[in-house]
Amino acid sequence: MSADDNNDDRMEDELLNERPEGSDIKDDPAAEAAPEKPIEKPIEEPIEELAVQAPRRPRTMSAAAFRVPPKPEKPPEKPPEKPPEAEPDESGGDRSDMVIARPQAAEKPPPYIPKPPEPAKDYEPSPDPPAAPQRDAEADCTPWELPKPTEDPPQENSPWPPPPARDRRDGRADSDSVGQSPQGSSGLFGAVKAHISFFTIFRMDVDMDDIRAAEKRMYLVPFIGLIIGLIAACAALAIFLVSPWSASGNHLTINALSLGTAAAVIAVGLTTVITKFLHMDGLADFGDGVAVSGPRESHIRALKDTGIGAGGLALALTVTLASFAFLSDVVGVFAVTAAIVGMEIFAKNGMVSAAVFGLPGNGMAAEQVRSTDMKSLIASTVIAVALSAAAFLIMAIAFSLFAGTGAIGGRMLLAVLIFIGTAAAASIVTGMTTASTANAKFGFVNGDVLGATNEITRLVVLVAAFAISHIVL
Secondary structure, three states: OOHHHHHHHHHHHHHHHOOOOOHHHHHOHHHHHOOOOOOOOOOOOOHHHHHHHOOOOOOOOOOOOOOOOOOOOOOOOOOOOOOOOOOEOOOOOEOOOOOOOOOOOOOOOOOOOOOOOOOOOOOOOOOOOOOOOOOOOOOOOOOOOOOOOOOOOOOOOOOOOOOOOEOOOOOOEOHHHOOOOOOHHHHHHHHHHHHHHHHOOOOOOOOHHHHHHHHHOHHHOHHHHHHHHHHHHHHHHHHHHHOOEEEEOOEEEEOOHHHHHHHHHHHHHHHHHHOOOHHHHHHHHHHHHHHOOOOHHHHHHHHOOOOOOHHHHHHHHHHHHHHHHHHHOOOHHHHHHHHHHHHHHHHHHHHHHHHHHOOEOOOOOHHHHHHOOHHHHHHHHHHHHHHHHHHHHHHHHHHHHHHOOOOOOHHHHHHHHHHHHHHHHHHHHHHHHHHHHHHHHOOOEOHHHHHHHHHHHHHHHHHHHHHHHHHOO
């Protein structure tokens, strides 16, 4: 203990024992004048607690407290071990000349550096390419500016015909340019191929030029009706040939009503299958669109709906069953030679009529409707009449050869002529009626409307054939 600590302890003891008992009362003059009060006996407290409560002067810290401990000394490094001395060999020699083998790290192989290709012996450097021609800065467009449309090339040196002019009212092409195709005269065959591939189950090798030619030349669709009608008529003729029958003049006397019924079923069913139910689907959609009530948007929504409703189902069943009923009651020879082929040819003519009187939409058949005008309808009607007459001659000759009886007579020729004229007029009127209905309900004529026109026109032509066969024959 240092001297300072001893002095501090001694001063604390003097402060505790400095005042004797009663000394504070005698020295104080105010205490003498005050009345005496009973002296309360102070509570004895242990000296140790009073000593703790007495104020103490803070101790001063010596410089030894701030002494920085010395850094530990590093242990002395061990001297390197000496190699062991060579032991004497059994033969009396030492082993100082022996070397101890230690494992060494495997050396890395040098990096692979490919050798440069050797130049060819007769190599000659090619000359510098010619510099690109300098373009006019005014001709180039800036990133925020679109290029200006270029002018059409002169049509004098171009192999393509000029584009058809459009009518501002409905977008229909002018009548002078209808029928032109990019392939010129060869577009006729391409258009027929495209029509066969689209309207039938028979696939043809067509390209985009053929499709465009078919859209511009819709008046050629009666040829498709001729192909379908001849197939159905030959099937009906086969039924008559394999069944027992007897001929009496121009009438074919059927031993059973089932023969005419079977022929009608084969003819109507085969035409529907060959056309891959395309027109039947359009008939059902057309029925849904017409039967629904509400604004035009509701009619269009029902027309384009993939499902079938009550209106479409009712219209499809009515037209199909009525066509079957009227064809089954047509006189056999007239049905085989004229009615079956004629109903398909003039059904296609009705589609052309609907395209002429209809407004183009924005669907698949929009270009066909837009490109078909009155000249196309006249051409289609002439083709349909000529094909119907030629088909009657072909089927009459075939019937005479296979049945062994003549089918051509005065009354038959008269009936065929009346039938052809009536069917041509009926197809035009039917197409006009369906087109006007579609324009009022939908505002346009699309592929569904054309397909519905094909089915409805077929029924109208069969009704005319039924009436003529029972009145004239």
